[in-house]
Amino acid sequence: MSEQASQKNEFHLPNLERQPFEPRALQSIILSTLTFCMAIIACIPLFSVLIMLLYRGGKRITFEVFYALPSTAFDVGGGFGNAIVGTLFMVGIASLISVPFGILAAIYLAELAPESKIATVASFCAKVLSGLPSILAGVFAYAAVVLLMGSYSAWAGGIALAILMVPTVMLTAEEAIKMVPQPMKEAAAGMGCTPAQAMLKIILPVAVPGIITGVVLAVARAAGETAPLLFTALFSDYWLRPNEPTASLAVLIYNYSGMPFPNQIELAWAASLVLVLLVFILNLISRAIGRRKTV
Amino acid sequence: MEATATETTAETSIEAVAQATATGTADLDPEAITLDCQAEKIFYGDFLAVRDSHVPIARNQITGFIGPSGCGKSTVLKSINRMNDLIPGFRFMGKVYFHGMDIYDKKVDPVAVRRNIGMVFQQPNPFSMSIYENVAFGLRLNRFKGNMDEKVEKALRGAALWDEVKDKLKNNGLSLSGGQQQRLCIARAIATEPRVLLMDEPCSALDPIATRQIEELMVQLKERFTVAIVTHNMQQAMRVADQTAFFAVDISRGGRTGYLVEMGATKELFANPQEQLTKDYLHGEFS
Ligand SMILES: Nc1ncnc2c1ncn2[C@@H]1O[C@H](COP(=O)(O)OP(=O)(O)OP(=O)(O)O)[C@@H](O)[C@H]1O
Ligand SMILES: [Mg+2]
Numbered sequence: 001m002s003e004q005a006s007q008k009n010e011f012h013l014p015n016l017e018r019q020p021f022e023p024r025a026l027q028s029i030i031l032s033t034l035t036f037c038m039a040i041i042a043c044i045p046l047f048s049v050l051i052m053l054l055y056r057g058g059k060r061i062t063f064e065v066f067y068a069l070p071s072t073a074f075d076v077g078g079g080f081g082n083a084i085v086g087t088l089f090m091v092g093i094a095s096l097i098s099v100p101f102g103i104l105a106a107i108y109l110a111e112l113a114p115e116s117k118i119a120t121v122a123s124f125c126a127k128v129l130s131g132l133p134s135i136l137a138g139v140f141a142y143a144a145v146v147l148l149m150g151s152y153s154a155w156a157g158g159i160a161l162a163i164l165m166v167p168t169v170m171l172t173a174e175e176a177i178k179m180v181p182q183p184m185k186e187a188a189a190g191m192g193c194t195p196a197q198a199m200l201k202i203i204l205p206v207a208v209p210g211i212i213t214g215v216v217l218a219v220a221r222a223a224g225e226t227a228p229l230l231f232t233a234l235f236s237d238y239w240l241r242p243n244e245p246t247a248s249l250a251v252l253i254y255n256y257s258g259m260p261f262p263n264q265i266e267l268a269w270a271a272s273l274v275l276v277l278l279v280f281i282l283n284l285i286s287r288a289i290g291r292r293k294t295v
Numbered sequence: 296m297e298a299t300a301t302e303t304t305a306e307t308s309i310e311a312v313a314q315a316t317a318t319g320t321a322d323l324d325p326e327a328i329t330l331d332c333q334a335e336k337i338f339y340g341d342f343l344a345v346r347d348s349h350v351p352i353a354r355n356q357i358t359g360f361i362g363p364s365g366c367g368k369s370t371v372l373k374s375i376n377r378m379n380d381l382i383p384g385f386r387f388m389g390k391v392y393f394h395g396m397d398i399y400d401k402k403v404d405p406v407a408v409r410r411n412i413g414m415v416f417q418q419p420n421p422f423s424m425s426i427y428e429n430v431a432f433g434l435r436l437n438r439f440k441g442n443m444d445e446k447v448e449k450a451l452r453g454a455a456l457w458d459e460v461k462d463k464l465k466n467n468g469l470s471l472s473g474g475q476q477q478r479l480c481i482a483r484a485i486a487t488e489p490r491v492l493l494m495d496e497p498c499s500a501l502d503p504i505a506t507r508q509i510e511e512l513m514v515q516l517k518e519r520f521t522v523a524i525v526t527h528n529m530q531q532a533m534r535v536a537d538q539t540a541f542f543a544v545d546i547s548r549g550g551r552t553g554y555l556v557e558m559g560a561t562k563e564l565f566a567n568p569q570e571q572l573t574k575d576y577l578h579g580e581f582s
Contacts, residue, residue, distance in 0.1 A: 115383065181420070183416060183418050183420035184420050184422060184423070186378070186381070186416060186420065187416065187420040187421075187422065187480070187483075188422070189378065189381055189409065190376070190378060190409055190413070190414040190416070190484075191409070191410075191413075191432060191433050191436060191483070191484075191487075192406050192407070192409040192410030192433065192436060192437075193406070193436065194406050197436065201432075202422055202423075205423070205424075206423045
């Protein structure tokens with residue numbers, strides 16, 4: 001009786017004990033369980049792909065696959081050294097084009113004229129471009145480079161990949177530059193830096209980890225692209241000659257996985273594993289660099 | 296200069312300030328004016344932020360800017376070294392004479408102005424580099440070709456920070472505490488020996504001890520530099536400023552425009568302010 005009275009009393013001490021069956025608590029428990037399950041499920045595709053690749057492709061990974069050329073239809077053995085070189089070469093070309101381009105554009109967008117018409121339009125275009133189906137980049141490079149040069153080539157492949165990389169590099173670099181604290185930028189101006197000095201000595205050094213993260217992610221994506229290369233670099237069974245059709249891991253997988261020869265199918269699995277590991281390692285590198293951020 | 300500010304006790308330095316303040320004259324000798332800020336109108340876009348403020352800043356003295364929030368103290372202070380040029384829409388009408396030269400003249404390079412008129416901001420803002428490099432930064436910018444170590448040590452001693460950081464000069468400036476960071480920013484600003492040092496509420500993020508250290512430092516600094524400081528703390532203005540400028544907001548014309556109400560030797564201004572506004576403001580502060 002007296003207990004009831006004291007519960008009605010407004011000034012009674014609040015009850016701090018857990019009440020697991022209150023609707024509020026139940027809701028919270030259900031929600032956190034649900035999100036936990038979804039997080040686990042989200043990991044399943046990556047791990048199942050990895051496990052399958054390790055199982056199917058792992059046994060074919062020998063030294064030979066890294067340096068040998070593909071074997072002919074009914075042969076055994078062989079490798080895809082040319083495809084690895086081709087992928088590295090074309091991704092390298094794409095990076096050489098897109099990284100300076102993207103970073104310079106990002107400097108303009110983030111620092112020099114963030115409010116200007118050009119900046120608004122450019123940043124909108126970059127966002128649209130980053131969602132562009134990659135095959136369209138291939139079609140564009142086909143029309144712009146392949147038809148002009150008269151032949152499929154590693155250059156055309158590199159340009160197609162660059163088109164895909166530019167928006168990623170540009171948008172992440174813009175973000176990284178904008179993340180540099182405003183007071184630090186003011187301090188640079190206050191010390192008597194010209195805008196160029198402030199950018200080179202103060203802002204870029206702080207933004208570099210963020211920029212590198214973006215570049216690595218863009219490279220990882222470009223390394224796995226198939227569609228744009230089908231239109232531009234095509235494929236080749238020989239070592240790299242930049243003016244001619246060029247092999248790449250992605251297109252090799254696409255071609256060989258459909259062949260009726262067990263050796264080629266094994267090579268396709270092994271190439272898939274190499275490609276996934278490459279992307280995986282690049283992602284780890286970008287995370288490691290991202291974590292080193294000082295600000 | 297070798298005796299660090301931390302060694303002097305607060306009491307003795309206040310006495311020193313009181314004496315210095317007593318000798319500060321109300322009508323300044325025109326020869327002694329290093330900087331003559333004659334702001335007629337200062338705009339942010341269409342917004343008239345400050346009008347009709349004539350603030351002469353005397354050499355080797357500390358000039359304090361006081362007044363309610365939003366009255367344009369920072370605006371005027373930052374106009375003095377053209378920091379506001381970075382803000383889109385900013386317009387300054389008037390003149391700022393620095394050794395007889397109008398720094399808003401078309402011929403003048405704002406970057407050069409900022410190299411001669413240093414600034415310490417309200418929030419400590421060291422660069423993300425080592426303590427040593429922070430201090431050396433301005434010297435390198437000015438292509439200084441001498442004994443860098445010596446200069447860095449001198450600046451750090453001048454900012455009463457040397458003893459605390461001499462063993463970790465390679466550590467990042469951002470790893471210091473807030474008060475140490477602010478003193479690092481002061482060291483960075485005085486390393487290049489600018490003629491004038493502008494400080495916008497340099498102690499607002501600091502505890503009372505660090506505040507005292509910085510106040511003592513300012514009193515030492517004025518032997519070599521000319522200092523202008525914005526402060527919300529009346530006691531601080533009394534302790535350090537030789538001259539004090541009181542700003543207020545004028546809401547009569549529909550806007551919220553700041554202007555200089557009166558300016559004079561600190562003791563004079565606090566003891567018998569000429570304007571009713573000043574009286575009310577000081578009265579509110581001290582009652
Ligand atoms: N970058 C800016 N853009 C537009 N208006 C501004 C800008 N900076 C300041 N103002 C306006 O100018 C007026 C004066 O601001 P200022 O910062 O100079 O005041 P203050 O006296 O320093 O105030 P506080 O004591 O709070 O720092 C205010 O009304 C403010 O809103
Ligand atoms: Mg202010």
